[in-house]
Amino acid sequence: MVDEMNLKGRIMVEILKKGWITRKELLEKFGVAKSTLSYVISELKNEKKVKISKRVKGRGRPEEIISMNPNAWKTIGVKIGREAVVGVLMDASLKELDTSFEMIPHRMRNEHGSKELLRKVIDKLPKDGVVGIGLSVSGIVKNGIVVESPILNLKGVDFRKDIEGFGVSEVMGDIRSLAIYEVMKYGGDDFLVVNYGLGIGAGLYRKGKFSYLPIGHAVVEENGEECYCGKRGCLETVASDYANLKSFTNGNFTIKEFVEYEHEKYYEKLKELWKLSKEEREDIRKHYEKSIKYLGSVLGNLSFLLSPKKIVLYGEGTSTWMSRMLEERIKKVFDEKARVVYRKELDAFEKGAAYSVTIAAIKRGVIS
Ligand SMILES: [Zn+2]
Structure with missing residues (x-):
């Protein structure tokens, strides 16, 4: 992610990850000469990219704290999800300044509709000082093109033209934006990231590379x-929100119907299930048993084969206890060293897209 970046860029990314940093920490991290570091930091300070403040630590000399100047630039991150298009405006210290969103009605769940709503969401955000827009889309994204997204009803869609004109633009898959969010917010360089909900997707982030x-x-x-993808017996048919809701409502519907009319027919019930599941209710857990079994098998095998340092679980359909149950199952059957962590943030997609575009802007010298 940050290789091929100059020292100045790497220092900025390090500050963004940590919030603030000391000279000593930077010296340890990058192993450069003190004079080189001083030169770069004073340059960053003169360009008004960083702020230097003093912190009193014990009785010793006050320590210098280096942090980003929040006013240095702004970025926008947008997520095109199943229910809505959501945008976030972030300052240079990665603090959220504003948000906007548009619900996606059934008739607009197509290329034309999602482009129109994307435009509306971007239009509603102030663009003053924005250096780039990042877009996160569910599905398979290659070289900025949404190759396939059955859940959004998109195939071969190019969104790049729709977000250009603000410096840097990037279109990425939703799981990649989650991985970047995880790296910037929680750190780590070797993990499996999972999005669990209506759909299930995962990615491996290892030494700056994402798969x-x-x-x-x-x-x-x-x-x-x-399955709605055309195959039979996919993990999503037995272990997603669809499977849990079907058990919870004792319903008689197919995954194809669920994906087609999720918002119209099933969303209220699904929200009720999410709420109950987060309350750790004993009577609700049984509706998740099958999901935990199958998802645990797939993640357990991946954990055994790839040995990531952690498995991070994101998504509206999951919860603390579900990640605990998954970890128990994986440890018992597949990989005793596995660690499953739950992240409750629901805005990680659009924020991850904004983080990604910030790093891209630094790398390409838009912010240098
Ligand atoms: Zn499938």
Whole structure:
């Protein structure tokens, strides 16, 4: 992610990750001469990119704290999700300044509709000082093109033209934006990131490289239910929000119907299930048993094969206890060293997209 970046850029990224940093920490991190570091820091200060303040630590000399100047630049992150298009405006210290959103009605769940709503969401945010826009889209994204997103009803869609004109623009898959959010907010250089909800997606982040793993469509039941992707017995047919809701409502609907009319027909009930599941209710847990079994098997095997340092679980459909149950199952059957962490943030996609565009702007010298 930050390789090929100059020292100045790497220092900025390090400050963004930590919030603030001392000279000593920077010297330890980058192993450069004291004079080199002083030169770069004073340059950053003169360009009004960083602020230097003093912190009194014990009885010794006050220590210098280096942090980003929040007014140095702004970025926008947007997520095109299943229910809504959500935008966030961030300052240079990665603090949220403003948000905007548009619900996606059923008739607009297509290329034309999502582009129109994207434009509206960006239009509603102030653009003064913005150096780039990052866009996070569910599905398979290659070189900025949304190759396939069955859940959003998009195929071969190019959003790059729709977000250009503000310096840097980046279109990325939703799981990649989660991985970047995780790196910047919590750190770590070796983890499996999972988004769990209506759909299930994962990615491996290792030493700055990201690989998308479409685990939601890994077949786990031969001759199982027909999935909306065209295959049979995909993980999503037995272990997603669809499966949990079907058990909870004792419903008689297919995953294809669920994906087609989720918002119109099932959303209220699904929200009720999410709420109850987060309350750790004993009577609700049974509706998640199958999901934990199958998702645990897929993640457990990945953990065994790839040995990531942690498995991070994001998504509206998950909860603290679910991540605990998953960890228990994975440890018991597949990989005793596995660690599953739950992140409750629901805005990690759009924020991750904004973080990503910030790093890209630093790397490309838009912010230098
Ligand atoms: Zn499938």
